[in-house]
Amino acid sequence: MKLGTVKATVAMADKIGYIQAKSWQAAYKGIVPAEYLATFTSEKRADIFRKVMPARSEEFYLFSTHDQPSGMAILGKARDEDLPDTTGEISAIYFLPDAWGTGCSVPAIWFCLTRLRELGYAQVILWVLKDNPRARRFYEKAGFHFDGAIKEINIGKPLIELRYSFTFPS
Template sequence: MKFGAVMAKTEDAFTMGKIHSRSWRTAYKGIVPDEIVAAFTADKQAERFARAIAARREEYYLFTVDGRPAGVASLYRSHEDGEPDCVGEIYSIYFHPDFWGTPATQAGLEFCIKRLKSLGYSRLTIWVLCDNIRARRFYEKNGFVRDGRAQQITLGRPLWEERYSMEV
């Protein structure tokens, strides 16, 4: 497996939208209401990625495996008010379901951790839906721990998410 990570460009937005929507729709089926899952389309996500990449408030990456688009991630300084400057956040990391359970997902997470560390962050966070057991196990296996922060969000219905963190 040849893993690659490149900083995303606006022309990558549609590819990223396809990966993100397929991953999101698969991961959250049965967790998020069906009508919300159905509305999470590649086109809508591509538009969101194009705007976000152009704004450059955070870093966006496109991951490849053997030259094939496989995953996406966004990261930078924590978006939470009051967090010290040493806290970086993985805002999102999604892989196409074809790559779930493969070394690619591990390589993608390791890339995000190393990148945030190289930017000078010594503590990293990621928010995870409480009902997303697969993701929670993955982050826990990789050294993230629940740090006691939780919040309710609304995705068609109220859902809880927990913050995971790690020192690097």
């Protein structure tokens, strides 16, 4: 699967918002309350991205398959205070449901890891919902492991997130 990758600009906020909203609505169905997911719209997400992209230090990426936008990622320095400055984070990586199972997420995760390594990070973390076994299996196949850190978030109801870590070989 050939995956196109571009560093996203604010002009791409509509595409990124659409991808994130549609992927959340599909991936978290049955995990996150339907009432909450119904409020997680493309328009609202795009508005948020238009505001935060210029103000944040993270890098935003748009992935495409068959010349059509199909995925997005946000990466940068890890936000967790208990981690050293040599830790990066994939704070978001999502694909439209039509792209699931096509193999495009594998080059996307490797792109993110490669980019974070280029930025000088020795380790990478991400947070995944405990109740999302599909995503957990994907990250484990990519070399991530649960590092023991847990946090509770509230997205329509309290949910548990697990921190997964990846360490680059020396």
